[in-house]
Amino acid sequence: MNKQQMLEKIDAIYDARVRGDVPGMCACMAEGATFRFAGESAMEDGFRAQDAIAFTEAVRALDNGIAMTRVDRQNALAEGNQLAGLWKCTVQFPGREAFTTEIFNLWSFDDDGQITDLTEFVDTAKLKSEMAAVADQAKSPVA
Secondary structure: OOHHHHHHHHHHHHHHHHHOOHHHHHOOEEEEEEEEEOOOOHHHHHOOOOOOEEHHHHHHHHHHHOEEEEEEEEEEEEEOOEEEEEEEEEEEOOOOOOEEEEEEEEEEEOOOOOEEEEEEEEOHHHHHHHHHHHHHHHHOOOO
């Protein structure tokens, strides 16, 4: 699989993510595909997951908890059946202001061109603070 083919699959997933189309996101995934957050475990804790989880479970949780309204690829490098890339994304947590953040992903593909794994590096400090703010809003009585 070449770099352009991998990017086309990833672009299709992000297009589906912006539309909130979970089945569309999952269409490019191999059976048993996994997702995991890399780095500090705050994001895993927020999604009640440890280590790699089923991709379908991860995208449902992300789609339900974080709106993604824009995705712009900054760059990407491919080697073998893997692609690493940097994206700028505009995201919004419920009841919070939208903001732009960077996401670095490592995507793995099988020989049939389906995605088998996504490892995501995110700004865990910013996202953890947004998750805490949403939790605090949920605890506060509405005036």
